[in-house]
Amino acid sequence: MERSRIVFSGSGGQGVITASIILAKAAAIFEDKHAIQSQSYGAAARGGATRSDIIIDDSEICFPKVIQPNVLVSLTQESYNKFAPIIRPGGLLLVDSKYVTIEKKVDAKHITLPMYETVMKEIGKPIVFNICVLGALISISGLIRPESIMKVLETTIPEDFMEMNEKALDLGIKMGKKEHY
Amino acid sequence: MTTQAFNFKDYIRPRFFPHIWCPGCGHGIVLGSLLRAVHELGLDKNEIVMTSGIGCSSRISGYVDFHSLHTIHGRALSFATGVKLSQPNLKAIVPMGDGDALAIGGNHFIHAARRNIDITAIVMNNRIYGMTGGQFSPLSGSGKKATTAPYTTIDRDFDVAELAKSAGATFVARSTVYHANECKDLIKKGITHKGFSVVEILTQCPTYYGRKNKEGDAIQMMEGYKTNTAKIGSKKLEKNPDLIQRGIFVKNTDVPEYCEAYDKIIKTAMKGKA
Amino acid sequence: MKNKNNIRFIQGNEACVEGAIYAGIDFFAGYPITPSTEIAEHLASRLPQKGGKFIQMEDEIASMGAIIGASLTGNKVMTATSGPGFSLKQEALGYACMAEIPCVIANVQRGGPSTGNPTHVSQGDVNQARWGTHGDHAIIALTASNHQDVFEMTITAFNMAETYRTPVILLLDEVIGHMREKVTIPETGKIPVVERLRTSVKKGVDYHPYLPREDGRLPMSDFGEEHRYNVTGLFHDMWGFPNNNPKVVGELLRHLVDKIENNVNDISRFKEYWLDDAEFILVSYGSSARSAIHLARNRRSRGVKIGVLELQTLWPFPSELVKEKCAGAKAVIVVEMNLGQIVTQVKNAVDNPHNVFLSNRIDGELITPTDIKSLLRVIQGKGV
Numbered sequence: 001m002e003r004s005r006i007v008f009s010g011s012g013g014q015g016v017i018t019a020s021i022i023l024a025k026a027a028a029i030f031e032d033k034h035a036i037q038s039q040s041y042g043a044a045a046r047g048g049a050t051r052s053d054i055i056i057d058d059s060e061i062c063f064p065k066v067i068q069p070n071v072l073v074s075l076t077q078e079s080y081n082k083f084a085p086i087i088r089p090g091g092l093l094l095v096d097s098k099y100v101t102i103e104k105k106v107d108a109k110h111i112t113l114p115m116y117e118t119v120m121k122e123i124g125k126p127i128v129f130n131i132c133v134l135g136a137l138i139s140i141s142g143l144i145r146p147e148s149i150m151k152v153l154e155t156t157i158p159e160d161f162m163e164m165n166e167k168a169l170d171l172g173i174k175m176g177k178k179e180h181y
Numbered sequence: 182m183t184t185q186a187f188n189f190k191d192y193i194r195p196r197f198f199p200h201i202w203c204p205g206c207g208h209g210i211v212l213g214s215l216l217r218a219v220h221e222l223g224l225d226k227n228e229i230v231m232t233s234g235i236g237c238s239s240r241i242s243g244y245v246d247f248h249s250l251h252t253i254h255g256r257a258l259s260f261a262t263g264v265k266l267s268q269p270n271l272k273a274i275v276p277m278g279d280g281d282a283l284a285i286g287g288n289h290f291i292h293a294a295r296r297n298i299d300i301t302a303i304v305m306n307n308r309i310y311g312m313t314g315g316q317f318s319p320l321s322g323s324g325k326k327a328t329t330a331p332y333t334t335i336d337r338d339f340d341v342a343e344l345a346k347s348a349g350a351t352f353v354a355r356s357t358v359y360h361a362n363e364c365k366d367l368i369k370k371g372i373t374h375k376g377f378s379v380v381e382i383l384t385q386c387p388t389y390y391g392r393k394n395k396e397g398d399a400i401q402m403m404e405g406y407k408t409n410t411a412k413i414g415s416k417k418l419e420k421n422p423d424l425i426q427r428g429i430f431v432k433n434t435d436v437p438e439y440c441e442a443y444d445k446i447i448k449t450a451m452k453g454k455a
Numbered sequence: 456m457k458n459k460n461n462i463r464f465i466q467g468n469e470a471c472v473e474g475a476i477y478a479g480i481d482f483f484a485g486y487p488i489t490p491s492t493e494i495a496e497h498l499a500s501r502l503p504q505k506g507g508k509f510i511q512m513e514d515e516i517a518s519m520g521a522i523i524g525a526s527l528t529g530n531k532v533m534t535a536t537s538g539p540g541f542s543l544k545q546e547a548l549g550y551a552c553m554a555e556i557p558c559v560i561a562n563v564q565r566g567g568p569s570t571g572n573p574t575h576v577s578q579g580d581v582n583q584a585r586w587g588t589h590g591d592h593a594i595i596a597l598t599a600s601n602h603q604d605v606f607e608m609t610i611t612a613f614n615m616a617e618t619y620r621t622p623v624i625l626l627l628d629e630v631i632g633h634m635r636e637k638v639t640i641p642e643t644g645k646i647p648v649v650e651r652l653r654t655s656v657k658k659g660v661d662y663h664p665y666l667p668r669e670d671g672r673l674p675m676s677d678f679g680e681e682h683r684y685n686v687t688g689l690f691h692d693m694w695g696f697p698n699n700n701p702k703v704v705g706e707l708l709r710h711l712v713d714k715i716e717n718n719v720n721d722i723s724r725f726k727e728y729w730l731d732d733a734e735f736i737l738v739s740y741g742s743s744a745r746s747a748i749h750l751a752r753n754r755r756s757r758g759v760k761i762g763v764l765e766l767q768t769l770w771p772f773p774s775e776l777v778k779e780k781c782a783g784a785k786a787v788i789v790v791e792m793n794l795g796q797i798v799t800q801v802k803n804a805v806d807n808p809h810n811v812f813l814s815n816r817i818d819g820e821l822i823t824p825t826d827i828k829s830l831l832r833v834i835q836g837k838g839v
Contacts, residue, residue, distance in 0.1 A: 021635060025464035028637045035464070038634035041490070041574035062749035063824055064634050064742075194685075196696060230678050232524065243685050243697065248678040250527065251687040251697075252520065253550050259517035263524025263532075264678060266508050267482050271528070271679050289520075292513040443508060450503035 004143060005066040006054040009083050010075030010099075015130030020052035022152050023134060023144070027056045030148035036064045049079045056143060072108070073137060075099055094137055111140060113175045119168055128168035135172020140179050183223040192216045192226070197244050202237060203311075205399030207358035207384030211276070211305055212241050214364035214382075222369055229272045232261040234281035236312045237386075238305040241276040255285030258293045261300050269440035272372060273300040279318035280310055283339050287319070294348035294377050298439035301371040301378045304341050307386040315389030326393040341381040342430045351376035353431040357383040357406035360427065370429070375438045383410075383425070461640045467631040468493035470602040470638045471535075471561055472501060474609025477640070478648055481507045481530035484521035486514050486540060489573045490629040491563035494535035515540035519547035519560070526556045527686065529651060529677035531613055535561040538571060538580060541587065548622055549588030550688040552711060555665070555673060557616035557651070559609070561625040563632040564741075566819050575819030576629040578741055581796040584624045585770050591708060593715035595722055596624040596770040600744040602638045605631060607646065608724070608767060614649035615722060619714055620673050626769060628792070630742035630821050651675060654682065665707075666693040671714050716771050723776055724767035729755055733762030735831060736781050737814075738801055739790035740766040743822050747790045750824035754831070761831075769797065774804040786834045787811045790827055 006023075010016040017039055024037035039052040053066040070091040074080035080100045087093060089107040098116040119125070119132045131153075138144055146169060153165050193216070202208050219229065229247035233239035235254035242249040248271075252260045257275050265273040282290050282304045293300060309327060310316040317327035322338035345353045352374040354367040364382055371378035385391060385402035396402050411418035413428035463473070471494055475483075483502060485495040495511065502509040508525070512518040515536050522532035536544060541562045551558055564580045566572025580587075584596040595615050599608040605627065612623040654674035656662040662682040667673050676682040689697040690704045698704070715722065728748055730736065737747040744765040751761045764780050766773065781787045781801075787810055789798035795813045802808035814830045816822040829839050 021464075024635060028464045029462050034637075036634055036636045037464075038630070041633065061636075062745040062752070063821075064630065064636075064745060065821055065823070067823065194696075196694070226683060227679060227681060243687070246683060248527075248683050249685045250524065250678075251685060251689070252523075253546055253688055256516060256520040256547065259512060259520030260524040262510070262512070262517070263482070263484060263521030263526075264528055265524075266510055266521070267525035267530045267532075268528035268677075268679055288513055289517055292517070443503075443510075447503040447506055450500070451506070453504070 003055065003057040003061075004071060004141075005069045005088070006056070006071040006073070007066050007069040007083055007086075008052040008054065008073045009079035010050055010073075011079065012048055012050050014050070014075050015127070016050045016075060017052050019130035019134045020054050022149060022156070023137075024054045024056065026148035026152045027144050030151050031144050033058060033144075034061045036061050038064050049076070049082055051079070051083065071137070071141060073133060075133065077101065092141060094133070094140065096133070111179050113179075115172060115175065118171050118175065122171055123164060123167055125164060128164055131165050131168040132172040135169040136176035137172070139173040139176030146173060183220060187217055187220045189213075189216065192219065192246055193244055194246050200244060201240055203388045205385070205387040206237070207307065207386070207399070207403070208237060208241070208305060210358040210361050211303065211364065211382050211384055212244060214361050215241070215274070215276070215303065215368055216245065217365045218368040218372065221365070222372060224272060224372075228270065229274060230261070230264050232257045232264060232273065232275050234277060234286060236278035236281055236310070237307075238276050238278035239281065255281050256289060257281055258286060258289040258300065258302065262293060262296075262298055265298055265300055266440055266443065269299070269444075274303065274372065275300055276303045276305060278305055278311075279307065279320045283319045283341065283344070291344070291348035294345055294350040294379070296439045297349060297351050297376045297436050299375050299377070301368070301374075301380065303368065303371070304379060304381045305384050306341060306381055307384050307390060308338075309386045309390035311386050311389055315393060321390075325390075327389075328393075341379065342426075345379040346431050349377070349436070350379045350431065351433040351436050352378035352429075354379070354429045355381040355383070355425075356427050357410055358385065359403045359406035363427065367429070370432075374432065375434070375441075376436060461642075463638050463640065464635055465602065465638060466493055466633055466635050467602050467605050467627060468563065468633070469497050470605040471609045471625065471627065472497040473638065473640055474606040475533055475559070475613065476501055476505070477606070477643075477646065478610040478613035479531050479650070480533055480613070482522060482525035482532045483508075483534065484510045484512050484518040484525070484532075485534050485536065486512055486518050488515070488537045488540045490565055490632045491535045491537045491540075491561060493632070494561055494563070515543040516547060519544040519551075522558050523547060523551055523554075523556050526558050527678045529653075529675075531557070531617070531651070533559040533561065533613075535563065537563050537565045537573070538567040539569070541580060541583065545587040545589075549590060549592065551622040552588065552592045552594070553688050554686050555620040555711075556622070556686075557620055558622050559612045559616055559625060560622055561609075561627060564626065564628040572819045574629065576742060576792060576821055577817070577819065578628055578743065578792040578796070579817075580626065581769055581791070581793065584626050591712065593712040594624060594770050595619065595621060595715060595768070596626050597724065597768055598626045598741045599767060600631065600741055600765060602631075602636050604767065606638050606640070610646055610648065611724065614647070617649045617651050618672070619718070620675070621715065624770075626741070628741045653677070656682065663693040664695050665691060667710065667714070719771045719773060719775075722768055722771060723773040725773065725776060726765040726767065727762065727780065728765070729762035730764060730780055731762070732760050733783075734785045735759065735761040735834070736784040736787045737761065737763045737790050737827065738766065738777065738781070738787060738797070739763065740769060740797065743790045743792055746822050746824050746827060750827045750831070753824060754828075766797070772800045772804070774800070777801055777804040778806065781805050785810065788814050788827065788830060788834070790814045790822060792816050792822055
């Protein structure tokens with residue numbers, strides 16, 4: 001596979017970091033790939049633009065930061081405005097329709113999905129929004145298999161919440177399937 | 182408790198003597214009271230760890246034939262916290278001077294009290310920094326002379342007992358080297374109390390504090406301890422409430438001791454894992 | 456399916472915790488400070504699970520004191536901190552050197568001086584690790600560039616602390632501490648663990664806590680056991696009694712330095728990549744070594760004869776090793792995130808210091824392969 005350089009961005013509290021860790025962990029442990037996750041740290045724990053970098057590859061990864069992502073996920077207008085300019089030409093840009101309005105097109109495949117609205121309509125819990133985004137991302141990009149995500153979730157979240165998370169992941173996968181990249 | 186007669190030599194390291202204290206210094210009386218206390222309690226020398234900082238007072242830890250840890254200035258209580266928490270069966274005794282306890286070490290003092298870890302702090306209050314040659318300490322009080330206060334001090338002093346009490350120490354007592362037997366009894370009570378114990382002992386430094394402040398020689402200074410102090414609950418104190426109080430200020434057995442509380446954490450954590 | 460329980464996807468700080476647990480840590484004292492805090496957090500949860508002790512002290516000085524006290528009762532101990540806290544620990548660290556107390560101090564480096572750049576990377580504490588405490592002394596400082604190595608070097612740190620009766624500094628950095636990658640925890644016994652060497656001297660027989668054996672090691676006796684002795688930060692004789700006799704002072708200081716400096720070959724850990732025919736050698740360590748290896752691999756694919764010497768032991772500095780490995784190189788580029796701390800050592804070590812260059816970054820960002828490439832091109836005469 002080609003080296004995937006992903007930037008997951010949004011605001012603190014949206015589960016951006018959690019989703020990126022799940023993605024990288026699933027790739028590293030359950031798909032035997034090399035994966036690295038790192039994030040930018042500020043003084044604030046909530047609010048502000050959050051960024052998490054993920055690199056996934058079949059070969060060893062040394063330099064751990066993403067300079068030019070070929071995949072950018074933005075869940076807030078602020079993070080979209082900030083990071084859209086750094087996307088690699090021909091890359092993939094995934095945003096949520098409730099939070100982000102595409103202002104100036106960049107040289108990338110733009111995909112806007114109503115992920116937040118769908119989660120609220122079908123599940124009613126914003127807490128699994130990030131899992132839905134993860135579902136959409138892996139279904140559009142084919143980065144890793146959904147089963148690997150589920151295996152990570154099984155080891156990290158309480159059983160009572162599994163059903164809700166699985167549903168959110170499926171919602172995302174279904175939305176993503178309609179898109180081509 | 183023991184019925185055997187007390188012999189100094191059973192508890193000291195002759196190799197360390199003669200000691201460094203000046204003639205007339207009160208610290209030797211504190212050492213004597215401490216050793217008698219240990220003797221009367223019948224403690225095994227192997228179960229005692231003496232941890233001290235830097236200064237005249239801290240030298241006690243080397244003179245005694247216990248496990249001894251002579252550390253850096255002001256930090257003895259933190260070293261002792263490591264000893265005690267890692268091996269709660271050991272008795273941790275920390276002799277401290279003015280600076281160790283309440284200047285450079287003041288923060289460790291209040292936090293050890295707050296935790297209520299089972300350590301006995303013996304604060305040897307001589308109102309001066311002796312080892313460095315007579316500078317004022319946080320226990321000197323205002324209007325005193327010292328090499329760093331040639332025009333007299335403007336710094337107020339701490340009340341060790343009040344500070345220990347408000348920081349959460351569960352045993353707080355005070356005596357003076359004039360009252361050697363009382364010292365011994367209070368040290369005994371401090372050691373047997375489960376929790377952070379503070380025993381403040383007023384001890385004279387005739388060389389620096391006494392000379393600088395014209396309080397006379399060692400004998401005159403000790404007489405001062407006799408006349409200017411009174412036992413809590415005594416008629417003398419009732420008549421003169423401004424005298425320095427001696428006796429037990431706090432004895433509280435309701436607060437959990439830190440190491441015992443941590444043992445409960447271990448039990449919880451081990452269950453969680455299984 | 457393969458058992459995945461021993462494969463973890465964790466932060467470098469947690470890899471350090473796993474290493475400490477593997478090495479047999481019993482006691483941790485610390486004070487929260489970015490970017491090292493996860494070490495304290497994970498040990499707060501892990502230590503009591505195995506009957507060990509964790510305590511959050513009132514400051515970094517107290518934390519250092521507490522681990523020294525706990526080491527003397529026979530425990531394997533550690534504390535963790537970053538720049539400002541590392542500064543605070545220096546006096547007690549010197550005490551541990553003088554009194555020969557085994558302990559491990561992790562410093563997850565951030566930008567300094569002062570409060571500096573708490574959430575950003577730096578390698579500015581290399582010289583502080585060497586010379587932070589006052590007076591002549593020797594020190595061991597180890598580092599690592601990936602999580603598997605962080606795990607192993609943490610075990611090595613505990614092992615060396617016990618072997619040489621000395622504090623060992625684990626010099627990590629913010630990038631390594633915070634990023635997540637895979638670590639495989641080996642089965643117990645796969646990596647050797649050095650246990651404390653305790654005295655065989657029987658009760659009633661004179662035990663000399665500070666008299667080295669023939670092999671230079673000093674067997675210990677736990678506080679609480681039969682041998683009662685004095686531990687002090689003053690110069691002392693073989694019983695641990697304060698002594699300022701010139702002969703005693705001189706000999707003790709030499710012993711403290713020689714026990715480490717004379718064992719530089721045993722203490723030295725390093726990795727090498729494509730050095731055999733390398734005309735250009737990148738010398739690096741910690742997270743900057745990742746960028747150096749990245750660039751070297753990239754240039755190799757374009758035919759440039761370039762290799763990497765990754766140092767994992769920074770102190771005592773492996774001068775002979777560096778001299779030998781760099782002997783045939785046209786140019787040596789030291790890659791580090793400070794104004795040139797290891798480069799000075801490399802210049803002192805090699806035959807031709809004029810061929811040693813510094814590729815660095817000091818702005819809180821991880822040095823990139825492109826940063827190193829720019830300097831390489833200049834050295835190659837190709838311009839930027």
